[in-house]
Amino acid sequence: MCRLQHPELLDAAHIIPDSQEGGDPIVQNGLSLCKIHHAAYDRNILGVTPEFEIRVQQKVLEEVDGPMLKYGLQSLDRQQLILPKHRTDYPDRDRLEKRFSLFAS
Numbered sequence: 001m002c003r004l005q006h007p008e009l010l011d012a013a014h015i016i017p018d019s020q021e022g023g024d025p026i027v028q029n030g031l032s033l034c035k036i037h038h039a040a041y042d043r044n045i046l047g048v049t050p051e052f053e054i055r056v057q058q059k060v061l062e063e064v065d066g067p068m069l070k071y072g073l074q075s076l077d078r079q080q081l082i083l084p085k086h087r088t089d090y091p092d093r094d095r096l097e098k099r100f101s102l103f104a105s
């Protein structure tokens with residue numbers, strides 16, 4: 001989701017945390033996210049639907065602040081995730097669904 005050509009700023013974020021069932025360290029359980037979006041995803045400020053659409057928490061969408069909020073977070077709402085070249089590397093939809101239910105609750 002980051003459109004950032006700096007691998008050194010990107011993390012491999014778990015969709016399902018490794019402490020939970022299904023939290024395997026595999027490509028399909030991961031999202032490539034920058035540090036800010038990784039933290040936002042872990043805290044359910046950002047969510048990703050099983051249809052690979054990014055959602056931003058409603059409360060955060062209503063905030064008014066500087067460019068990091070506006071461009072870094074709010075502008076991502078309802079955008080499509082940039083997917084890997086190969087379908088076999090796509091994030092797993094079942095895991096996304098399970099995780100998204102936490103975001104949406």
Ligand SMILES: [Zn+2]
Nearest residue numbers: 002033034037
């Ligand atoms: Zn990012």
